[in-house]
Amino acid sequence: MDFTFMWETFRQLLTGVPLTLNLAFTSVAFGAVLAMMLALMRMSGIAVIEMIAKAYVFVFRGTPLLVQIFLIYYGLGQFRPTLQELGLWTFFREPYWCAILALTLNTGAYASEIIRGGLQSVPYPQVEAAKAAGMSGFLLFRRIVFPIAVRQALPAYGSEIILMVKATSLASIITMMEVTGLAAKMISQTFRAVEIFVVAGVIYLILNFAITRLIMALEWWLSPHLRRPPSIEPRIEAAHV
Amino acid sequence: MQQLSYFELIGFGPKGWGLALLTATGMTLAVALCGFLAGSIVGTFVAWAKLSRNLAARTLADGYTTVLRGIPDLLVIYLFYFGGSAALGAIGGLFGAQGFIGVPAFVTGALAIGIVSGAYQAEVFRGAYQILNRGELEAARSVGMHRWLMFRRIIAPQVLRYAIPGLGNTWQLVLKESALISVTGLVELLRQSHIAAGSTRRPFDFYITAAILYLVITWVSTYLFQRAETHSLRGLRRTS
Amino acid sequence: MKFFTALSVGLLASALATGGAAAQEKTITIATEGAYAPWNFTGAGGKLEGFEIDLAADLCARIKVKCEVVAQDWDGIIPALNAKKYDAIMAGMNITDKRLEVVAFTRPYASGMHGFATTKDSPLAKLAGLGERANLDKDPAAAQKIIEEWKPLLKGKTIGTQGSTVNSQFLEKYLKDTVTIREYKTTEQHDLDLAAGRVDAIYAAHSSLKATLDQPEFKNMTIAGAGVSGGVLGRGVAVAVRKDDADLKGKFDGAIQAAIADGTIAKLTQKWFKVDMTPQG
Structure with missing residues (x-):
C-alpha cells in the first residue's frame, strides 16, 4: 500500500464532499415535503387519492434508482422541444437539477412510509386528550401529532438520510463530480482503481458516521422527557439502488 | 431512415430489441437469484456471529455490517470487481494456477450482490431468531439434539418462517441492486437498455421499458412472497 | 430442506462456472x-x-x-x-x-484526427481551421497557434467529452482555463447531450464524430475547427x-x-x- 498516494487521493476526493452533501441534503429537504404530502394522501381516507399515493410509492420503490436517473436525464432529453415550450428546459438542462429531481422523487417514496409509520404511532389517547382540551385541526396537528410522530420517525429517518448520502454516488453517472465522480476521474488518470475506491469508501464511512452522531444528538435533544441512553440501533433497511 | 415506432423498437422484428431485452431480463433474474442465495449464506453466518458469545466473531460481524451500511453499494461493487479478482489471482498463484483466473462477470456480480445483501439478510435472520421461543430450544436440547440437528430441525424452519417478510424486502433490494452490476459489463436488463438507448439514440423508450419490466418482476415477486408467507403461517394462530 | 438443496446446487453451479472458465x-x-x-x-x-x-x-x-x-x-x-x-x-x-x-x-x-463537433447554428461552428490538420509532435508551433485562435470563441463554453480518453486529456492540457469540461462515460452520451443542448460542443475523434453525423437524428451537427493529432492525443x-x-x-x-x-x-x-x-x- 502506498500511503502517500492514498493521502493525496484522500485530499483530492475531499473536494467532492461539499457536492455530495449538497445533493444529499437538498434532496432530503425537498423529499421530506413530498413525503409528508404522500403520507397525508395515504391517510386521507379518500380511495382515489390513496390509490395515487400507493401507486407512486410502488413505482418509485419498485424500480432501480439508476433507471430513474437515466430516465430523467437522458430519457427526457429526447423531449427537449416540448420541454422548451413548457419553459421547463432550463431545469432539465442541468445535470445537477436532474440528479436532485431523481433523488427527491425517490426519497419521497421511501420517507412517506416512514412518516406514515410515525403518524400512525401517535397514541390515540393523546389525541383524545388534546381534543378534550379544545384543540382541533391544524393546532392539534402542530402541537400534538406532529411532534410525537417526528420523534417516533427520527431513527428510521436517520437511516434514510444515510441511504441518501450513499445514493448520491449514482449522480456520478450523469457527469456530477461528487466523491465517486472524482474517484472515477482519478482512476482514469492513475489507473489505480482499488486504492482510490478504498479511500472513497473511507470518506463515505466518515460522513455517515458523523451524520449518525448528529441524528443521535437530535434524538436526545427532542426527547427531554425520556433521556434514556440513545438507541440508534443499526437498522438495515431497504437501500436506494 | 424513418424513425421506428416504439413497438418496432422493442418488438421482435429484425430491427427490434425484444429478444435481447427478454434475455437480459432473464439475466437480471438469474444474477439476482444467485446473489440472493449467496447473501443468505453470508447472512446466516453473520447473524450467527452476531448472536455468538465470541467477542472476536461479534466484532468482526459488526464491522462488516457497519462498513457495508456506510459505503455506497456502487463502490462495493467496483471494489469487488477490481479488487476481487486480483485477490483471487494471488490466491490462485499460491496453488500454482497459471496467472489468469477468469471469473465470469456473472459470478463476480452474484458474489458482489451476496456480500451486500448478506449484511441486510443477517439483520433479518437475527431479528427472526430472537422471536424464537427459548423453551423450544431447551426442549430440543433436553431430548439430546445436537447443535446441527437442532439448527436443521428447530431453528432453520422457524427462522425462515419469521424471516419471510424481511426476506421479501431484501429480495426487492437485491433485484434493484442487480442494476448496479451493469457497471461490470454483465449484460443484464439495465445494461441492455443502456446499450440499446445508445445504439438507437432513443433513451426514453428503452429506459421506460426497463422500468416497466422491473415493476413487473417486483409485482410478481411481491405476490409470491405473500403466498409464501400465508403458506408458512398456515399452522399458526394469528395473535393480532 | 429444499432451501439447503437449492443452496448447495447454486454453489456447485457457480464453482463449476469458475472452474470451467479457468480450464479453457x-x-x-x-x-x-x-x-x-x-x-x-x-x-x-x-x-x-x-x-x-x-x-x-x-x-x-x-x-x-x-x-x-x-x-x-x-x-x-x-x-x-x-x-x-x-x-x-x-x-x-x-x-x-x-x-x-x-x-x-x-x-x-x-x-486519425481529433476535433470538435457542434450544432450548425452555433457560433462555435466557425472555429478556425476546418479541413486543416495539425500535429502536436511534428509542428507544435502551428498546432499551438490554432488552439490560441480558438480560445476567444470557446471562452466560457461547456464542452462534452468522454472521460479517461486522449480527448479529455487534450482539453485538460490546452483549454482547461477557457472552457468548462464535462466528462461522459461514453461518446454516445455526449452526442445525446449535444443534441439536447446541454453542452455547446463535443470533442472526440473525427472518425467517431463522422459516424454520428451520418445518423438522421444528428443532421444538424457539424465538425468544427482543425483536426489535431499527436502529443497528448497519442x-x-x-x-x-x-x-x-x-x-x-x-x-x-x-x-x-x-x-x-x-x-x-x-x-x-x-x-x-x-x-x-x-x-x-
Whole structure:
C-alpha cells in the first residue's frame, strides 16, 4: 500500500464532499415535503387519492434508482422541444437539477412510509386528550401529532438520510463530480482503481458516521422527557439502488 | 431512415430489441437469484456471529455490517470487481494456477450482490431468531439434539418462517441492486437498455421499458412472497 | 430442506462456472467498448459490430487462436485488464505515455484526427481551421497557434467529452482555463447531450464524430475547427495488453504488421470509416 498516494487521493476526493452533501441534503429537504404530502394522501381516507399515493410509492420503490436517473436525464432529453415550450428546459438542462429531481422523487417514496409509520404511532389517547382540551385541526396537528410522530420517525429517518448520502454516488453517472465522480476521474488518470475506491469508501464511512452522531444528538435533544441512553440501533433497511 | 415506432423498437422484428431485452431480463433474474442465495449464506453466518458469545466473531460481524451500511453499494461493487479478482489471482498463484483466473462477470456480480445483501439478510435472520421461543430450544436440547440437528430441525424452519417478510424486502433490494452490476459489463436488463438507448439514440423508450419490466418482476415477486408467507403461517394462530 | 438443496446446487453451479472458465486456456478474451461507432458498437438486437470486431477476427485468425470479444465500460477498461478480467483491449485506444506506464501496446493498427463537433447554428461552428490538420509532435508551433485562435470563441463554453480518453486529456492540457469540461462515460452520451443542448460542443475523434453525423437524428451537427493529432492525443490506435504478457504482444505485433502489409487494414478502414486510416511509418 502506498500511503502517500492514498493521502493525496484522500485530499483530492475531499473536494467532492461539499457536492455530495449538497445533493444529499437538498434532496432530503425537498423529499421530506413530498413525503409528508404522500403520507397525508395515504391517510386521507379518500380511495382515489390513496390509490395515487400507493401507486407512486410502488413505482418509485419498485424500480432501480439508476433507471430513474437515466430516465430523467437522458430519457427526457429526447423531449427537449416540448420541454422548451413548457419553459421547463432550463431545469432539465442541468445535470445537477436532474440528479436532485431523481433523488427527491425517490426519497419521497421511501420517507412517506416512514412518516406514515410515525403518524400512525401517535397514541390515540393523546389525541383524545388534546381534543378534550379544545384543540382541533391544524393546532392539534402542530402541537400534538406532529411532534410525537417526528420523534417516533427520527431513527428510521436517520437511516434514510444515510441511504441518501450513499445514493448520491449514482449522480456520478450523469457527469456530477461528487466523491465517486472524482474517484472515477482519478482512476482514469492513475489507473489505480482499488486504492482510490478504498479511500472513497473511507470518506463515505466518515460522513455517515458523523451524520449518525448528529441524528443521535437530535434524538436526545427532542426527547427531554425520556433521556434514556440513545438507541440508534443499526437498522438495515431497504437501500436506494 | 424513418424513425421506428416504439413497438418496432422493442418488438421482435429484425430491427427490434425484444429478444435481447427478454434475455437480459432473464439475466437480471438469474444474477439476482444467485446473489440472493449467496447473501443468505453470508447472512446466516453473520447473524450467527452476531448472536455468538465470541467477542472476536461479534466484532468482526459488526464491522462488516457497519462498513457495508456506510459505503455506497456502487463502490462495493467496483471494489469487488477490481479488487476481487486480483485477490483471487494471488490466491490462485499460491496453488500454482497459471496467472489468469477468469471469473465470469456473472459470478463476480452474484458474489458482489451476496456480500451486500448478506449484511441486510443477517439483520433479518437475527431479528427472526430472537422471536424464537427459548423453551423450544431447551426442549430440543433436553431430548439430546445436537447443535446441527437442532439448527436443521428447530431453528432453520422457524427462522425462515419469521424471516419471510424481511426476506421479501431484501429480495426487492437485491433485484434493484442487480442494476448496479451493469457497471461490470454483465449484460443484464439495465445494461441492455443502456446499450440499446445508445445504439438507437432513443433513451426514453428503452429506459421506460426497463422500468416497466422491473415493476413487473417486483409485482410478481411481491405476490409470491405473500403466498409464501400465508403458506408458512398456515399452522399458526394469528395473535393480532 | 429444499432451501439447503437449492443452496448447495447454486454453489456447485457457480464453482463449476469458475472452474470451467479457468480450464479453457487457448481462448483470448478481448475487451472492447461497444459504444464507439464505427470502431466498435452494438447493433440491433445487441450484437457487437464495427471495425475492431472485424479486425480482431482477422488478427486472431493470423495468430491461430480462438478469440472472444466482450463489451466493457470504458472508464474501468485498463484497471480491469490489469485485474486479469481479459487479455487484451481493442477499443479505439490511443498509445499515450500515461497509459504506457501501466500497460503495453502493440504497434498501431490505425490513426486519425481529433476535433470538435457542434450544432450548425452555433457560433462555435466557425472555429478556425476546418479541413486543416495539425500535429502536436511534428509542428507544435502551428498546432499551438490554432488552439490560441480558438480560445476567444470557446471562452466560457461547456464542452462534452468522454472521460479517461486522449480527448479529455487534450482539453485538460490546452483549454482547461477557457472552457468548462464535462466528462461522459461514453461518446454516445455526449452526442445525446449535444443534441439536447446541454453542452455547446463535443470533442472526440473525427472518425467517431463522422459516424454520428451520418445518423438522421444528428443532421444538424457539424465538425468544427482543425483536426489535431499527436502529443497528448497519442501515437495511433493499438492493442493494449498487460505488461508481463510479452508473448501475446509479440503475436499481435506480427499479425498487425501482416495485416498492414497485405492491405487488410486499408480495406477494413475503407469499409468502416470510408477513408484509409492505415498508420504511416
